Amino acid sequence: QVQLQESGPGLVKPSETLSLTCAVSGYSISSGYYWGWIRQPPGKGLEWIGSIYHSGSTYYNPSLKSRVTISVDTSKNQFSLKLSSVTAADTAVYYCARARSTGHSFDYWGQGTLVTVSS
Amino acid sequence: QSALTQPRSVSGSPGQSVTISCTGTSSDVGGYNYVSWYQQHPGKAPKLMIYDVSKRPSGVPDRFSGSKSGNTASLTISGLQAEDEADYYCCSYAGSYTSVFGGGTKLTVL
Numbered sequence: 001q002v003q004l005q006e007s008g009p010g011l012v013k014p015s016e017t018l019s020l021t022c023a024v025s026g027y028s029i030s031s032g033y034y035w036g037w038i039r040q041p042p043g044k045g046l047e048w049i050g051s052i053y054h055s056g057s058t059y060y061n062p063s064l065k066s067r068v069t070i071s072v073d074t075s076k077n078q079f080s081l082k083l084s085s086v087t088a089a090d091t092a093v094y095y096c097a098r099a100r101s102t103g104h105s106f107d108y109w110g111q112g113t114l115v116t117v118s119s
Numbered sequence: 120q121s122a123l124t125q126p127r128s129v130s131g132s133p134g135q136s137v138t139i140s141c142t143g144t145s146s147d148v149g150g151y152n153y154v155s156w157y158q159q160h161p162g163k164a165p166k167l168m169i170y171d172v173s174k175r176p177s178g179v180p181d182r183f184s185g186s187k188s189g190n191t192a193s194l195t196i197s198g199l200q201a202e203d204e205a206d207y208y209c210c211s212y213a214g215s216y217t218s219v220f221g222g223g224t225k226l227t228v229l
Binding site: 034046060099103104107 | 176
């Protein structure tokens, strides 16, 4: 069974960089699929942040592209998200998920982690 | 890349059918047969219910079905049950391995 687990600080100061890691078990990232990050501000809808292929090719939401970096570490079977210059508007539950290679639907999700941006 | 448009809420009685719409553009919903639907219960992660417009993952009841016409996709839930009460989100492939979500629809089972 594929499982994903997000980890990282739950509190980040404004203007700093948010960093999260998603550990994958039950499936080797190197075997394929895309791996994505999605966020959900409290009481609001889902927003796709970006995705990465095991080769390292990255794809970002145009509205966040200037601040987002997604990377993959196949040796640790995990991938990571960095979001720079955060503000209160970046406060959200952050999910990692596996995306099908065709159609990019997200079939397995992590439980999500709340990141609050506050001084 | 603008969010897809969904009704904020829909409702139905147990046993009835409800349909949730999801409207995009020719650059996303209308341009690809890659619309997916997610169910989210409070405090839980989203769950994939429909992918590639009308395909159901293993374990999803056949009460859930999807379709698409032009720039609008739809999720129909027949034989409504109490446990179907949740938020539902559509998502469309938008080219170059990018995705765009809808704003979400709250389903209330009366």
